[in-house]
Amino acid sequence: MIKTFPDALLLMGHDGQDFSTVRYDDYGSIYAAATKPIGTCYAAHTLLENTLGVRWYYPSEEVGQVAPTSAHVVVKNLNIRRRPDAPVRSIYPLFINTERLYFTEWDQPQKFQSSWVNARTSLLYWIRNRFWGGMRHNANHSFSYYDRAFGQSHPEWFSSKSYVRMKQLNYQTEVQPCLTAPGFADQVVQIARDYFDGKPEPFPGAYRSATGHFFSVMPNDNTNMCGCPECRAQYRKDVGPDGNAGHYVWGFVNRVAREVKKTHPRAMISNCAYFNYTSPPHGMIFESNVAVEFCKFYTEYSNRNYQERDYRRIAEYAHQNNVEFFTTWEYLLKPHITEWAFPCLAPHVHADDVRRLHDIDGFRGGKLQFLYMGTYAGDKATGGVAQVSPVLDFMNLYWRMKLYDDATLDIEQALDEYYRAFFGPGSEDMKAFYTAIEDRWMTLGGGHDSRTWWGKLGTPEFLKEVGGHIDEARQATAAGTIYRKRVELIDAGILQHLLKARVRYEKSAISELVPLGTAGVAHAGTAASRDDWADDATWADAPVNEIQKTLNNEPVSQKTVFKLAWGEEHLYVYARCLEPNVSQMKADTLDNDVGGFSDDSIELFVDPSGKGETYYQFCINSRGAVYDALENPTAIGATATVSWDSDIKVQTTIGKDAWELRAALPLASLVKQPPRPGSTWRFNLCRNRFAEPGKPPYSAWSPTPAGFRDPRRFGIITFNATEDHGRTVWNCDFESTAFESQSGESPLIGRDGWYENTAYANRGWDRSWKVVDRGGNRLAACDINSTCPSDVVPMYAVQVSPGVVSVEVDFRRLATHNQPALAVTAANGKRIGYLYGWAGRSDLVAIEQPGDRQNYGHAQHGLREFSKPDQWFGLKLVIDTAQRNITGFVRSGRGEWVALNNEPLPYYNPEADGTPLFLSFGTYKQKTIDNNVLEMDNIRVIQLSRDE
Template sequence: MIIRFLTFCSFCCALLLSGCIQEQKSFTFDNACIVISSDPTSSVRLAATELQYFIHKTTGFCPEIISELPSEKTRAIFVGKSAYTEKMKYPDRPFEEQEYLIDITSGHIVLIGQDEDYQSDAERNKGRDNNGLSPEKDRLVLNYAAATGDSSVKDVMFALPSIYDAQGTCYAVYDFIERFLGVRFFGPHPENVFIPAAKKIKIDRQQIRRTPAIKHRHTTYTFDWPLIKDQYIGASVEMQQLFLRRLRIGGRKWASNHAFTGYQARFLQTHPEYFAKGRGGGASERQFCYTNTGFIRQVAQDAINYFKGGGTIAEQVALGDYFAVVPLDNASWCTCNACQQELALDKENIVGEHFNCGTATHYMWNFINNVAREVKKEVPDKKIAALAYHVYAYLPKDVELEDNISVAPCLHPRNYWAPGMERNEMSFYKAWIEESKKSGRDIYLWNYLCFPTERGLVTDFHVFPGFNIHKTSEQLRMYASDQVKGIFLCGTGEQLDFYITMKLMDDPSLDTDVLLDDFFTNYFGSAASAMKQFYLKIESVYSDPKNYPEEIQTKDAQYHQTEELAWKYLGTKEVMDELGEYIADARKTASNEIEKSRVESWVKGIWEYMMEGYHAYNQK
């Protein structure tokens, strides 16, 4: 495939468009070209390259990418802002955050979106997200041939936009590719991408203008975990990074995570009074005195310095308008009188034996409030990003929180096979949602898609897979309805769960069962029925509380999967025998090499992993 930028004699765009083939009611790609600015942004360059590639793959026709239209009458696909789109008055009104437009006529298509980043370079580049990356470091140079696994692509290298760069035009192009070309980005490896057979495509006149429902969409990168890596068929880092853009990962700049690790080296010698009295430990262990006024002022000043362009230091977490204020990940609190008096207020503020509770609610939210109040004096339009997590998960009902605090409840939707966990977490989640409606507070979420796989990695056993896309879908639609601003996924989850999760973050009105049918039909072809039954059987067993011991069904406590739960209660002989039959059927019915390869990626990535766990447990 050839990608070229051509310069022709320019002429009046209005004359060209008026002369387009008027008798046609639909747009076809015959002799069409892709038109971009002569100085395209990285977002537009990526969008145009991807559009050209997939038009070529689906139709056999490869449109040239040009910056000036030829003199003869030509169908044109305008990608991103250019002199032509300005002359045609696209858009007719300013774009909102991440908004984009798809406008299709018989003679031209316009794919354009909100690509302007209105933040300063200091704010855009000098923060770091929950993975420790800054947007600046996220603009990787991509070898497009390597990322697509297509040797016909020659000498095409360019910088990817950061996932946090405004890239509405990319969103428009990816929507177009999926909606009208039928391409599906089921994973990062070329074999994970479904591309329909070459055909002549006609697209009726229409206009689509929309924006993703959830504005922040990000995740920890767990592509090399069990139950994930083999489904992605050994995808390279370049393939993974392109995949993230295709799924619209990123969006609004927000980050919140434990943020005081670097304070140990900064202040242990000069300000020992900042540290928790009666406690020890290393940089990620020793807590601080969260009632100490000097420490409060220091944290506030660090936030102010960041917002004024100073960047983050000492492993702080911040992006855009948000600076994280979250304590270290333990409850070894300071033993000074002031701290202990505040902690005493919440001694009984816990339901059952839940991890997420409120036994440090007043203590921690008063600290966060004090920092936010100091920050507000100098930068009132910026936000302190806090987590509602562990012993400070519950809303402090008698504390009036500053309006420059954003809150992210931390939820375990993949563990809601324990009904008590779901009741507890939905209770404090709803409390925060109701408070946000009254105060106008930004609500984000931290969702754990890492379980149960992470539990298996930590405690060294093979888990029964945590497939539960129907429950996840139910939650995502609730989040969107509650106007949650963003979701950080702690762990990507397996191939299908991650794919549908990202589709629903973009558009929660999509039907989960339609997405499931689309995945299995297009991905596995002749083996679709057997593979779908395989997935749904695992999901039904994993998600149903009735398959767990009675204590789990009735007790108010946090639970995680154990080896005994996995292979005594879930992966029983009867269940494994049934799953084995589905796998045997899929292997038999897969009708071509790509279907067989995709089936084998699930055999190796899921079924063989499960069999190893089942036999290891039963041999003990």
């Protein structure tokens, strides 16, 4: 309460009963005082902030605060009674890098020094912003110490069902309590009652996640839910991976809440909506004392659908499940700046988000978790953690704090005030700087990995633009002023991070576009039957594929080759791992579904949908122990659903200098509709090799620099018809689910291996190509008026074998003023061949040769005006990689291919070399005209012959 009287000012609030003298310069003394209610302190800070205009933007009394100065302070006619809008205002961690306010040495974490962390300044920052002293609340993993307390006496209370087994596993990330085990729920209820009765912990860690009147009941940090029949009966297979354990977990939480409420009516039972219990359990009515903390990722909100999905789910908890108390856990520490990410600084997202949450009954604030790191004293880790870069966190953390205090905050006005008050004459330029960074993330759809962070968002042009804003802000502010200092601070904490991360990206192997693996899956014909599937005849037609690089992009130490085949019921995998040290191989895993990742093993990754939303993972060690799981990487924090079973058949053999795997994956366990000839799936085959200490153990066929479990980097496999004999290396299957979308229109670039060449991507990714439905057939279409004026996009990379290879595509244009083209380039950037239809001519095609363009008209191909508007026609290049020559073909509609050149022509550039082929399809823009549309379909790469 703040109230003025004729001769007095009243500042008052709900306080703790007794304070000893508070020593303002002493962290311990302030902390002791601030553990009790501090309502009067709130009144004082509210007067300072809301009435007198003081701002505590950053936790630094030197540069972080704004305090207007005047000789007299006049306050009158005040009669304010308020409290922060969100009662739960929780932060993690408490301590802050107050002395530097930023950090950019992500590859040298030991440089993060504890001497930069001032505990008092940290605490005062939260107190002054009224983010300290909210309702005590927690929702977190609560069974963390149950293994020690009950593992021996009650092994049946855990998913491992054996104490010996449990000790071999990581309890928090691999084991779960068995929530249906007799006696277990009673035990949890008893511990909760002990807590609320104020009894001492019955065993160390029993109250780990309890605080205030909240007692957490939350499973361990993994999705390997118990596989016993009673538990399995409660999973919902039809809900999808973010909710299949919803009834199981929330049912248990509800049961505990019901029991505890009988003896402790005010006690709350809290749990997070997380992992495979994120989406609400349809139809379940929650007890009134269940508190839900919904885990949320603001970085995904560049996708409107994702944001709306969160509100729909939360609203279902509130309105259908009758949850009366809900909070959110905000992952403000994303994206992981420590991985040199492009930052998502999005104040408008937070303003919109908090407003939307308030519209749902029962919102009480929640937890803000921001970027923190372990601190060091010199080179020694101190064991403590602290917020590492308030400068990077500011736009997300500070505004979220203000919005939890006052949900009606006008973000535009508040931001303008920040720019003006904090940067003075540099305000316009700093506004432009921050706005550009927010817009970049939101309009280009965010980023998830180095390539999108730095290939799409943090391009050289963009960094030049934002660097220019900082330069101008520096010029606008006088040297030595506080405003200049603040511009320098933002430069050091944000711009320098961007520049360093970009340089690092350019130097790394990931910036060079490593093509995805591409391979044909031969049809096994009648060779594979139920009994003799493992015979080599199954793979008789299958081409050989090879793993070439380790995850660090170095050549592999031992060769791994594999072949793929398919039949009516199975996908067949044969892999041969050369291994001179077979006696040294690790094979510790004996049981299925435990792991085997640390054994000499093969991992398979299969995503039939091609969407990267879910995929199947298999790990098979040399003994034939199988781990198989359904993965759902886009679900909140998800790991594996190990209870999923593929019924895979495996056979392993260990020879003198190699071990071999033969596997048959039942198609019915992977897909509802079996693949047809021409279907494509995303697939990867990876090897873990531990038989030779000191050698890098991990290698992958389709390169996955960020680790095996990256569905965007899985290769593409094409199912061949029997008559294709495994020679179709790649068929672009626009009918596949990878290109499905609700609107009937999906982007082409970024899906299923399609990309832009990096030079062009630097100017913002092309949006001119889309996959659309035309009369029941999906194809790719381009609005040429908005495409690239200087290059042919999009691109695709295929790995073929030395020999003769054909690349073909069908085009249809709606106007002739463009140049449908097929270009093939080698890995060294040198062009192999360039075949195109002339702009403005429907009869003429050309094969580009240096200084000597070869033109072909009706007299040569006999197809008249075969590329007239509205007519389909084909372009094909046949490439002989040994002779280093090319032959061009055209066709009208789906007619016969007609060769253009009787004698093969040499490679366009004699220096072109190698067999990863970089293909460009489409046209560059010549001019803006009506109906400037190009369509393409039936794109295919065939290995016609192979040099042995």
